Amino acid sequence: MPSIAIVYFSGSGHTHLTAEAIAEGVRKTGNHVELLRIKGEQITNGRWQDDEIMEKLDRADAIVFGSPTYMGGVAAQFKAFLDAGSSAWFSRKWKDKIAAGFTHSGSLSGDKQGTLIYLSIYAAQQGMVWVGAGDLPSQYLGKTDGVNRLGSFLGIMGQTIMSMTGGEAILDSGDRLTAEYFGQRIAEATKRWNLEQLAIAT
Template identity: 75%
Template sequence: MATIAIVYFSGGGHTHLMAEAIAAGVRTAGHTADLLRITGEQINQGRWQDDAVMARLNEADAIVFGSPTYMGGVAAQFKAFIDAASSAWFAQQWKDKIAAGFTHSSSPSGDKQGTLLYLAINAAQHGMVWIGATDMPSQYQGKTDGINRLGSFLGIMGQSAMSMDGSPATIESGDRLTAELFGQRIAAAVARWMPQKVAVPA
């Protein structure tokens, strides 16, 4: 059984719901999902630090990165984490791990691809193996389930209307299903990349 870490920041809760859906997909595939939420309390004078989180990331077989898209890029809190993770880069601790990414914004575009590109470039600098999405948008298959309704393949995207009244965060059912399937895909990639992790004992 492999461990797939999902490290993310969520301001309003939407990205958190996507992370939970990815974790559900990972668990459906029979692997362990480790949800690691970046918080403001981990940042002191602009620097992110949490040795326990870094240790869990270093031990994981795959890392899925997630951030809402703010002003065309990752959230500042998530960028602080990425900068601090350069310690893993120096030691090549994430080299050859499976990597993937996801994002959310309140508008259909929101320049979310900029966030996914940043996440993929960061993974490349760490020497990780990037996994994209493969589900065809449901509208091209005559379906109405909303799978990959935003047509993203570098990673997955979610979109929800901005809450102006403080109501709890929600995500579209299609985005939730897309995230669950993405979790299953990442788990399948780990199984192919690290077959010893899923070998059945004799």
């Protein structure tokens, strides 16, 4: 049974809710999933370190990367984690693992594609196999469930209007459903990839 790790940073909670929805989609396929949240306190003198998280990522069959889009790119906390992945890059520990990505921001655009491009390039440098979103925007299918309402295919995007007064994080119902479908797609792709690799090896 494939093991899927979702590693992410969430500042106000929206990216966390997206990660949970992706995990729910993975669970619906019967596969194992683990949520690994990056936190600011894991960073000392600008360097991120958490050996336990890195060990779990090394063992996973797939890694899903998630970050809110801040100022057109990944959050600084998540960038520190990604930089720490250079050790995996040198040793090729993540080569041939399935990879995918997701992001969230307060604006409909918010330059979220910049974040997904960065994450996909990072995965390519690690030698990983990138899986994008597979669902057409629901409006093109005459549906109103909001699936892929932002029309993103490199990875998935979510959007919630930023509250200047704080409050509990919420996720658009369409974005939540998109995330669940994405989790199922990643799990199924990981299973197929693992079977193909096993067949090649034997």
